[in-house]
Amino acid sequence: MTIQWYPGHMAKAQKQIKERLKLVDIILEIVDARVPESSINPMIQELGQNKPVLLILNKADMADAQKTQxxxxxxxxxxxxxxxxxxxxxAKLPMIEKVAQEILADKLAKKRAKGIRNPVIRAMCVGVPNVGKSTILNRLMHKNIAVTGNRPGVTKNQQWLKASERFEVLDTPGVLWPKFDDPAVGNKLALTGAISDVVYHADDVVVFALDYFKQFYPNQLRKTYQATDADLEQSSPELIMILTKRLGFKEDYDRFCIKFINDARQGKLGRFTLDPVPAEAKGND
Ligand code: GDP
Structure with missing residues (x-):
């Protein structure tokens, strides 16, 4: 799903998400593990009025495993x-409920103390487009059992989906807007698919990506596009021209750029993480 965001859309989405977040005990914010910082939404604390958040770095299969850790x-x-x-x-999906229980341990203990024997956790998925919100929701459900309830606060079109006896998730995820202000963030979100095709220039994204891959993942350029050592010493715009020809696209540079972006999105370029890990996490402090 690709969405273009205008200020009006953002205000509306913000209001709707805020209303729905009132109904939940915990927010499941889904980000793309390849861009964990760039795909996070800084507004979520405010929208959720400081409800606990479990951050899910999804698509970890496509990210650099060490950087994810x-x-x-x-x-x-x-x-x-x-x-x-x-x-x-x-296999790993039950972790969501387990960690949610740990985060909410105090709240659940209080409910038990009040005599509620099996307190239910209610959650909602939120995240920028294309990070896997719907996939997670679908996979979380045992048999797609929808718990409609005439429960207060849930509109006719909303349902609680039952992931387990003690874990329910709102059926419609909250679609958050991506960050736009930093062009580097825009390029990263375009490369991973969170920003729709009409909002960016493919060649800008690919120049940015080649600069990054030359530095951190040169082997993946060698492997996927048969880039030679001499090629990798060229500037990224030069490299686009070289690889376009090598793939037999003659001078159709756009064709190469679009292919490159699709390859990156589909994992054909190998695993990568585009947000550098802050220095303090790498050290042995
Ligand atoms: P949403 O817009 O956040 O609801 O994202 P979707 O659930 O529609 O997922 C977007 C695309 O990413 C789909 O093609 C999914 O199949 C794919 N996808 C979702 N989760 C994962 C994942 O963990 N790994 C990989 N490789 N692909 C995923």
Whole structure:
């Protein structure tokens, strides 16, 4: 799903998400593990009025595994609980409920003390487009059992989906707007698919990506596009011209740029993480 964001849309989305977040105990903010910092939404604390957040670094299968671990440590230092997931494989999904229970341990203990024997956790998924919100929701459900309830605060079109006896998730995820102000963030979000095709220039994104891949993942350029050492010493615009020809696209540079972006989005360029891990997480402090 690609969405273009205008200030009016953002204000409307913000209002709707804020209303729905009132209904939940915990917010599941989904980010793309390849851009954990760039795809996070800084407004979520405010929108959720300081409700607990579990940050889910999804698409971990496409990210640099070591950097994903370092990002999880970084978030921990910032007071944010984060886990890594690959929503296409079900095995790790029960972690969401388990960690949500840990985060909400005090609240659940209080409910038990009041005589509620099996307190239910209610959650909602939020995140920028294309990070895997719908996939996670679908995979979380045992049999797609929808719990409609004439429960207060839930409109006719909304349902609680039952992930387990004690874990319910609102059926419609909250679509958050991406950050636009920093062009580097825009390029990263375009490369991972959170920003729609009409908002960016493919050649800008690819120049940015080649600069980054030459530095951090040169082997992946060698492997995917048969880039030679001499090629990798060229400037990124030069490299676009070289690789366009090598792929037989003659002078159709746009064709190469679009292919490159699609390859990156589909994992054909190998695993990568575009947000550098802050220095403090790498050290042995
Ligand atoms: P949403 O816009 O946030 O709801 O994102 P979707 O759930 O529609 O997912 C966007 C695309 O990413 C789809 O093609 C999914 O199949 C794919 N996807 C979702 N989760 C993962 C994941 O963990 N790993 C990989 N490789 N692809 C995923």
């Amino acid at each position: 370092q990002w999880i440590e970084t978030f921990k230092k910032r007071g944010i609980t984060a886990i890594a997931l690959d929503a296409q494989h079900k």
